[in-house]
């Protein structure tokens with residue numbers, strides 16, 4: 733078993749606010765790990781630290797069982813919570829920019845842009861300027877940009893916010909497809925039916941991962957019949973500690 737990401741004893745404070753208090757997290761190859769928790773719990777902060785975009789105050793990170801290098805970070809696929817797109821450019825130009833950064837050129841680049849645009853159903857909108865895109869289209873374009881270099885590891889921060897149920901379902905089909913092909917995905921979400929589709933779930937609350945496991949196993953452990961109830965039971969347990 734290989735571990736695409738390992739974070740050990742991570743601590744993070746903003747001024748006097750403790751956001752991460754000794755968080756350890758190990759992702760297994762080929763799993764979809766759902767990171768859940770109340771708003772402001774530190775999910776984005778944890779993802780950004782794992783990605784190398786933010787520095788932990790202390791703790792250790794390994795990427796593919798090695799100390800992370802800049803190149804290793806480049807090989808990750810990241811979809812931020814707010815879309816990092818160039819609105820004055822077309823969707824095609826945006827994808828072309830991200831593809832070039834990743835070293836794709838010429839015919840291979842063009843083919844890959846069409847492939848990822850199809851995967852998120854934006855292939856007919858590639859010529860449009862991003863300024864004319866809806867919120868959901870921007871989310872999908874951000875995802876396409878994260879897919880462009882076929883990374884082995886994806887960090888997706890609330891990838892389906894603002895998307896209609898049909899597109900949401902299609903994106904999850906895509907996530908499962910990526911997983912089947914061997915990719916590992918860490919995804920933050922507040923949507924319970926998405927949580928149910930994760931291989932494992934971790935609940936971050938008050939700076940700690942207070943529960944972790946497969947959704948079914950967690951339902952058994954907390955004697956509840958829905959993922960939503962796990963969330964509530966885990967939170968209650970966390971509050972008692």
Ligand SMILES: Nc1ncnc2c1ncn2[C@@H]1O[C@H](COP(=O)(O)OP(=O)(O)OP(=O)(O)O)[C@@H](O)[C@H]1O
Nearest residue numbers: 746749751769770771772773774775776777778813
């Ligand atoms: N750069 C920063 N400077 C100061 N405080 C910050 C910074 N980034 C995050 N925080 C604070 O850290 C806490 C955790 O934020 P974070 O965005 O990681 O939470 P989250 O779990 O992702 O929330 P949500 O579910 O609402 O997206 C919040 O209280 C936030 O205000």
